[in-house]
Amino acid sequence: MLDFSHGAAYVDGQLVPIAEAKISLLDWGFLHSDATYDVAHVWKGKFFRLDDHVERFLSSMGKLRMSIPHSRGDLRSILVDCVRVSGLREAYVEMICTRGLPKPGARDPRTCTNRFFAFAIPFVWIANPQKQTEGLHLIVSRWQRIPPESVDPTVKNYHWLDMIMGLFEAYDRGGETAVVVDTRGNIIEGPGFNIFAVKGRTFTTPARGVLEGITRRTAIELATEYGYEVVQRNLPADEARTADEVFVTSTAGGIMPITKIDERAIGSGIPGPITQKLQEGYWTLHEDPHYTFKIDYE
Numbered sequence: 001m002l003d004f005s006h007g008a009a010y011v012d013g014q015l016v017p018i019a020e021a022k023i024s025l026l027d028w029g030f031l032h033s034d035a036t037y038d039v040a041h042v043w044k045g046k047f048f049r050l051d052d053h054v055e056r057f058l059s060s061m062g063k064l065r066m067s068i069p070h071s072r073g074d075l076r077s078i079l080v081d082c083v084r085v086s087g088l089r090e091a092y093v094e095m096i097c098t099r100g101l102p103k104p105g106a107r108d109p110r111t112c113t114n115r116f117f118a119f120a121i122p123f124v125w126i127a128n129p130q131k132q133t134e135g136l137h138l139i140v141s142r143w144q145r146i147p148p149e150s151v152d153p154t155v156k157n158y159h160w161l162d163m164i165m166g167l168f169e170a171y172d173r174g175g176e177t178a179v180v181v182d183t184r185g186n187i188i189e190g191p192g193f194n195i196f197a198v199k200g201r202t203f204t205t206p207a208r209g210v211l212e213g214i215t216r217r218t219a220i221e222l223a224t225e226y227g228y229e230v231v232q233r234n235l236p237a238d239e240a241r242t243a244d245e246v247f248v249t250s251t252a253g254g255i256m257p258i259t260k261i262d263e264r265a266i267g268s269g270i271p272g273p274i275t276q277k278l279q280e281g282y283w284t285l286h287e288d289p290h291y292t293f294k295i296d297y298e
């Protein structure tokens with residue numbers, strides 16, 4: 001019997017235990033970060049906003065001139081299968097399209113056959129529920145995000161060296177996570193999350209240079225529903241440092257309070273009431289059939 005309890009992957013048309021999932025060393029996804037991906041999640045046995053993730057994934061593939069012989073419906077059922085065989089009720093579910101391998105001896109991306117992979121593993125947290133009650137200590141990194149003129153940030157991508165070096169810098173400076181900036185010191189995003197600053201009744205989130213996160217979208221929808229104004233524009237680091245509340249958004253953890261930026265406490269140094277209200281709203285949506293669908297594990 002195959003053991004899928006640590007997760008399951010879809011590789012070459014087969015479901016395999018996650019530890020046995022392998023790709024070619026020569027795939028450009030590995031050699032050149034020539035790939036796109038998306039991550040959805042399963043909570044209490046239900047997918048959350050899966051169609052939105054699949055839509056963004058297909059749009060990313062289109063922008064990178066990639067194609068695979070799978071319909072939307074195929075992708076959905078492959079992802080469900082990965083979760084179903086793993087039996088995971090809380091899962092982190094990734095879909096990936098790589099450029100594949102060119103013809104032997106060639107370096108022409110048009111000769112590559114693009115490849116699709118997927119996997120489900122136990123849920124991944126940027127800040128776990130315990131940490132979310134305290135809030136995170138964020139460092140504004142000196143590293144700049146790769147500019148949107150170079151790599152389209154609306155295509156979910158593996159160009160993470162700026163953010164990974166930002167993380168090392170954050171740990172060296174006593175922080176827990178990092179955001180990278182643009183050439184003018186505006187905050188862009190962090191390793192796997194978008195950011196919001198709240199001042200009065202206005203939410204500000206960077207407009208440009210970011211992945212348009214699905215959790216960011218949920219936060220914007222909830223804030224608007226609760227009667228707040230949401231503005232998408234540049235977010236200078238000092239504006240975030242002096243905000244009433246700051247939070248980050250990601251599939252890997254939802255809406256997560258930031259209670260310290262560099263050496264400065266945000267608000268009173270504990271998660272603020274607006275962030276908490278949004279967090280509650282976010283997890284309540286996980287019961288809403290409009291946003292979720294139940295996995296049949298039988």
Ligand SMILES: Cc1ncc(COP(=O)(O)O)c(C=O)c1O
Nearest residue numbers: 192193194211213214215250251
């Ligand atoms: C660079 C980047 N920004 C933002 C996000 C958040 O996006 P989402 O809310 O869709 O998970 C991610 C997710 O991994 C990301 O990689």
